[in-house]
Amino acid sequence: MQIRKIHHVAYRCRDARETVEWYGRHLGMKFVLAIAEDRVPSTHEPDPYMHVFLDAGQGNVLAFFELPKAPPMSRDANTPDWVQHIAFEVGSVEELEATRARLEAAGIAVVGITDHAIFKSIYFFDPNGHRVELAANTATPEMMQRLDEVKWEMLDEWSRTKRAPKHAAWMHEREFEAAAE
Template sequence: MLIQKIHHVAYRCINAKQTVEWYLKHLGMDFVLAIAEDEVPSTKAPDPYMHVFIDAGMGNVLAFFELPNSPAMDRDHNTPAWTQHIAFEVGSMDELLATKQRLQDAGIEVIGVTDHAIFKSIYFFDPNGHRLELAFNTGTPAMMNQLNSVKWDMLNEWDRTKKAPKHAAWMHDGKGFVEA
């Protein structure tokens, strides 16, 4: 089997209508589809839900479930808030900066622009508490080749030591990429 693409990624939301409107207003993502049932099709559990689908561009779909009969949403308190996030790619640095300004003008706290060497990002939260990232790719073919050449060494070293390998420290150490 060869995976074709991600069909959709689904998260829980507090309010489906508010979520759809927020993603449309702040990120320009169109509302694609809604499905609502009183019973979960896969498990047959009696649990009414609203399942909304939002266009994330190029065939990518972000979906949300509103579950009114479930306990209030919460997050895994053993996982730092910065780790679980959805990252969306934008087409230019100007677009990234303009979106940052629009979000801030709407009262949304934004972190960044953060320079990851191969992309630049901003971070913020949606109304459900999901962390979002907008990223603009800045990596060169040489950078990507360098990262590709060390990925297995890094993974294997991490697996043995649980300490951050330094093969790609240039991404965040302030010294920058040096072409070999």
């Protein structure tokens, strides 16, 4: 078997309509499908839900479940807010900058533009508390080759030591040097 692509990624939402409208207004995602049931098809549990699907571009689908009978949504208290997120690629740094300005004008707090050397990104939260990242690629083929050449060494070192290997420290060195000046 070989995976062809991600069929969809699903998250929980507080309000399906609010979520569909927010992603449409702020990220241009089209509402493509809604499924609602009184029972969960896989487990047959009685648990009504609304399952909405949004077009995230290039065959990618972002989906949400509204679960009105479930306890209120919360995050894993042991996982920092910045860890769990979904990242979408945009076409250019200019598009990223324009989107940041639009989001901020709409009252959405945005972190970044953060320079990751191989891409630049911004971060913000959707109305459900899910962290969203928009990223514009900036990598050269040489940069990607350098990273590819050390990925297994980095993983092996991390597995042994649980300390950040320095094989790719070049990616953020200039950022930390600028902050120190």
